[in-house]
Amino acid sequence: MIPAYYEFANTAKVLSGDRAIENIPYELRNLRCSRALVITNSQLRGLGLVDVVLSALADGAIEVGALYDDVPVDSSVTVVNEVARAFGDNRCDSIVAVGGGSVLDTAKGARIVLSTGAADLMDLRGSDRLVGRFMTPFVAVPTTAGTGSEVTGAAVIKDTERHVKMAFASLDLVPDVAVLDPRMTMGLPPRLTGSTGMDALTHAVEAFSCRQANPLSDAYARAAIDLVRVYLPMAVLEGRDMRARLAMANAALLAGVSFSNSMVGIVHAMGHACGGVAGVPHGDAMAVLLPHGMAFNLDCAGERYGELLLHLAGAEAYAATPASERPAAAVTAVRELLSWLHENAGQPVTLSECGVTAGQLPDIAKAAIDDGSIVFNTRDADVHDILRILEGAM
Amino acid sequence: MQRDVRVGPGALRGAKQLLSTVVFWVLGRGLVTCARLDSRVRSEVTSWPDGTTVTLAIAPRGPRTTVRKRGGALEALGGADPGPSTLLVTFKNVDAAVPVLIGLKSVTGAFVEHRATLAGDVALGLSLVRCLHVVEGYLFPDIMNRRILPRPAMREAGHLRAYVGLLRRSASLSEKGAAS
Numbered sequence: 001m002i003p004a005y006y007e008f009a010n011t012a013k014v015l016s017g018d019r020a021i022e023n024i025p026y027e028l029r030n031l032r033c034s035r036a037l038v039i040t041n042s043q044l045r046g047l048g049l050v051d052v053v054l055s056a057l058a059d060g061a062i063e064v065g066a067l068y069d070d071v072p073v074d075s076s077v078t079v080v081n082e083v084a085r086a087f088g089d090n091r092c093d094s095i096v097a098v099g100g101g102s103v104l105d106t107a108k109g110a111r112i113v114l115s116t117g118a119a120d121l122m123d124l125r126g127s128d129r130l131v132g133r134f135m136t137p138f139v140a141v142p143t144t145a146g147t148g149s150e151v152t153g154a155a156v157i158k159d160t161e162r163h164v165k166m167a168f169a170s171l172d173l174v175p176d177v178a179v180l181d182p183r184m185t186m187g188l189p190p191r192l193t194g195s196t197g198m199d200a201l202t203h204a205v206e207a208f209s210c211r212q213a214n215p216l217s218d219a220y221a222r223a224a225i226d227l228v229r230v231y232l233p234m235a236v237l238e239g240r241d242m243r244a245r246l247a248m249a250n251a252a253l254l255a256g257v258s259f260s261n262s263m264v265g266i267v268h269a270m271g272h273a274c275g276g277v278a279g280v281p282h283g284d285a286m287a288v289l290l291p292h293g294m295a296f297n298l299d300c301a302g303e304r305y306g307e308l309l310l311h312l313a314g315a316e317a318y319a320a321t322p323a324s325e326r327p328a329a330a331v332t333a334v335r336e337l338l339s340w341l342h343e344n345a346g347q348p349v350t351l352s353e354c355g356v357t358a359g360q361l362p363d364i365a366k367a368a369i370d371d372g373s374i375v376f377n378t379r380d381a382d383v384h385d386i387l388r389i390l391e392g393a394m
Numbered sequence: 395m396q397r398d399v400r401v402g403p404g405a406l407r408g409a410k411q412l413l414s415t416v417v418f419w420v421l422g423r424g425l426v427t428c429a430r431l432d433s434r435v436r437s438e439v440t441s442w443p444d445g446t447t448v449t450l451a452i453a454p455r456g457p458r459t460t461v462r463k464r465g466g467a468l469e470a471l472g473g474a475d476p477g478p479s480t481l482l483v484t485f486k487n488v489d490a491a492v493p494v495l496i497g498l499k500s501v502t503g504a505f506v507e508h509r510a511t512l513a514g515d516v517a518l519g520l521s522l523v524r525c526l527h528v529v530e531g532y533l534f535p536d537i538m539n540r541r542i543l544p545r546p547a548m549r550e551a552g553h554l555r556a557y558v559g560l561l562r563r564s565a566s567l568s569e570k571g572a573a574s
Binding site for chain 2: 003004005006007125126127167211212263369370371372374375376380
């Protein structure tokens with residue numbers, strides 16, 4: 001499929017594999033940096049993951065101007081401003097962020113403040129607002145394999161005083177360097193491995209089937225799904241398997257590049273809303289809602305899902321399935337993976353299991369219709385359609 | 395080597411700018427008219443805080459149109475500089491805008507293809523898109539709407555009433571302008 005017009009960029013240099021972290025100082029020197037601000041959270045620090053990065057920086061003669069380890073579960077504008085202040089007060093010249101989505105989003109927010117001098121982040125909400133600015137050098141070290149935030153140009157920051165979630169989208173937010181080191185994800189418990197893996201899978205499936213899918217984003221999405229199919233079960237069952245962990249880190253990155261360019265759709269719109277209204281963790285929402293979103297899209301995206309069966313179920317299953325049955329079989333393959341994760345890692349399979357109540361569904365549907373992802377979904381959906389999908393997922 | 399090369403704008407550029415100015419003029423007044431005529435636009439605009447200023451523009455220095463909610467009602471400010479906008483949608487160039495403005499491409503299609511940037515709250519942007527879909531349903535014939543709208547156009551009033559409302563608003567705005 002070739003769209004009439006598309007844009008694609010992937011500007012992050014990727015370091016993937018054994019002892020990748022030890023190469024961060026070399027990359028920082030290439031970026032003309034010598035004094036880093038390290039951003040993380042206290043839990044990761046307690047697990048010793050940050051120490052791996054700190055000692056690599058020390059060995060590579062990169063000074064750590066400051067270590068900010070108070071990033072909360074949800075990135076907030078207060079924390080972003082604190083981080084930006086810490087950067088200036090300690091004369092840092094670069095950011096090294098070690099963590100999951102909230103840490104990386106906080107680093108992206110701080111980078112916006114530092115690069116624009118913005119007094120109020122609210123003024124920079126929107127898409128493609130930061131083009132052409134010098135961005136503070138930024139190395140991202142993800143500690144989960146799901147968000148793909150290490151290569152995406154999106155960030156969500158909460159303004160806790162004004163009770164607003166601010167969305168930023170710009171390819172200038174993409175980190176300079178993304179570091180995939182299997183040591184960072186080996187300690188993830190099976191449950192979290194499963195839900196973050198389903199997040200990556202959802203990125204890839206939606207990126208492949210949404211309205212701005214293009215040949216380049218397709219290639220990344222296909223590769224991501226292949227890795228998830230083979231390695232997610234291995235990473236869940238044997239968390240110490242370095243190869244499986246590295247493969248899943250790559251799957252998340254590939255899916256991240258894909259959706260950062262072609263965007264996501266209705267599953268993310270509903271998932272963000274479930275998070276905002278009912279506090280459902282993002283990965284759980286993605287896992288539960290993906291098959292339901294795909295079933296809704298079958299009429300418009302069936303042909304694309306049919307192509308994905310090859311990657312979701314493997315070559316033999318693809319070849320054995322008549323072409324007309326492939327779209328539905330792709331949805332079934334996702335349902336089977338979810339069931340497998342339920343049995344082997346306790347992954348919730350319904351919104352009720354995630355704590356959502358029937359009374360919350362109208363608010364979730366209303367919030368979903370105002371989520372930016374809905375624009376990119378291949379099939380138009382109104383609030384009634386979304387309500388029906390949500391009810392089906394209860 | 396030739397230095398300091400200057401190439402004038404293409405012959406069609408002026409025509410495209412003029413066309414964009416006219417359609418922006420219609421769109422701005424169309425939004426205001428539909429906010430009175432159509433319950434769906436009225437409901438969207440009701441959710442906007444008073445003082446909300448929405449601008450559609452074409453970069454660089456192209457035509458623009460602004461609507462502002464004041465005293466609970468929407469008013470068209472035309473192409474005047476509105477100051478800071480709550481929501482600013484900017485087409486990257488006139489060639490990106492024209493297919494949308496003449497009904498060959500949907501508004502969402504322009505966003506999907508990164509032909510336009512959005513400054514402000516994304517949720518407000520989506521509300522605006524839903525309003526524009528309704529307005530397009532009135533302004534364009536169904537043969538065009540089938541191509542650009544996500545669903546068949548539903549009208550709560552006829553094309554004619556919408557156009558009359560649009561022209562009346564324009565006349566009253568002109569009178570206000572002349573009086574002031």
